Amino acid sequence: MAKLPDFEALAIFAKVVELRSFAGAAAELTLSKATVSKAVTRLEARLGARLFNRTSRRLALTDAGQKLAERATQLLADGEAAENEALAQSAAPRGLVRLAVPMTFGVKVVAPLLPEFLALYPEVAIDLHLSDAMVDLIGEGFDAGVRIATLPDSSLMARRLCAMPRYTVASKAYLARHGRPTHPMHLAQHRCLGYAYLSTPGAWHYSNAAGEQATVRPSGPLRVNNGEALLPAVIAGLGIADLPEFIVGDALAAGEVEVILQGWHQREGAVHLVTPPGGPRPARVEALAAYLADKLGRPRRAGLSSA
CATH class of the missing domain: 3.40.190.10 (Periplasmic binding protein-like II)
Known part of the structure; x- marks a missing residue:
């Protein structure tokens, strides 16, 4: 399997070419001069060619270095542009x-x-x-x-x-025909309408201010996978349902249904x-x-x- 290019060494080499200085590249990249030198040496060993002719006063590209410099410089520019774009993406909503x-x-x-x-x-x-x-x-x-x-x-x-908040509701017509439950356990004798995606399917959990708790498993003639689909059946007097405020709020305000089991509440989500x-x-x-x-x-x- 072929090795990936040594992108780090290529980028360091491009920076040395840009600044014509190992020390300058080290300062700009916040690396030690030894790290910069080792990266270039590593790249030369990998390519099997010297990239710079170095003296104490002068740094010049070899023929191999000249050929590589343009590609390495473009690679560094592309990398910087990609990083800047990603940073901008994370900073500004887009x-x-x-x-x-x-x-x-x-x-x-x-x-x-x-x-x-x-x-x-x-x-x-x-x-x-x-x-x-x-x-x-x-x-x-x-x-x-x-x-x-x-x-x-x-x-x-x-x-x-x-x-x-959630509300256990029924219509006046239903309550007139079947009576008004006053305790969650009374729901076992009533027609209850179910929602398929409850966090605890098939169970309604209640508590009151005194710390009492009750869990009921209601049953009835209708079960749906969208809560709003229960509302017409409740208004029509088909049964009792437990619904969130965003579904039943308008019907409560209009008097089409009313809250039952006063003093008892489902777990507030x-x-x-x-x-x-x-x-x-x-x-x-x-x-x-x-x-x-x-x-x-x-x-x-x-x-x-x-x-």
């Missing part, structure tokens, strides 16, 4: 952000915020992927994802954007922006995280919990 967001939250909350963000950062583009399924950020090549839950332990980096581990986030991702944290952290609908 480039594509592949962002995975739950379907309804993406449509109702995130998408309306994006026009202003893209106007603020015209060199950033967003590829918005909408799905309630838990995507593999690393395996599927996403820069970031929004997760709405109590996050499990994970190697992903997370930034909390805002709180996201939050909205997080998660990114793959390893090193600082790119500037484009950090800018988006800061923007979303600012917008989502502001108080929401009057009468409902805010972040």
Whole structure:
């Protein structure tokens, strides 16, 4: 297998050529003069040709050195340009952000915020992927994802954007027909509507101010993989559902459904922006995280919990 070129030695050689001095190159590169000399000697040994004729007063390129100098100088310039471009990329927000967001939250909350963000950062583009399924950020090549839950332990980096309360709700018509549960365990006798992508599938966990806890495994006639699809069934009186504020907030405000199990609460989740581990986030991702944290952290609908 062929060895890679000795890029370090070639770059040092190019700097010596540029400054016509081993000492000058060492000073500019913040290396010792011995390190610069060894790099050039290593390159000469590899190429089997002397590159400089050196005296105590004069440094001159040999024929072999002349032929190599132009290529090495171009290599050094290309390397410096690539590094400067990468540094600029990390310093100024630009480039594509592949962002995975739950379907309804993406449509109702995130998408309306994006026009202003893209106007603020015209060199950033967003590829918005909408799905309630838990995507593999690393395996599927996403820069970031929004997760709405109590996050499990994970190697992903997370930034909390805002709180996201949940409400157990039913319509007045349902409660008139089937009665009003006052304790989570009463849900076992009720028609409950399920969401497929709960962090603990098939279980609703409650607690109250006294520290009591209850876990129920509700069942009913409908289960969906998108939370918003439950709302028409709840409004129509088909059953009870547990839904986040961004889905059920308007229906609560309009009186189409009401909160039941007063004094009992599901585990409060939050909205997080998660990114793959390893090193600082790119500037484009950090800018988006800061923007979303600012917008989502502001108080929401009057009468409902805010972040």
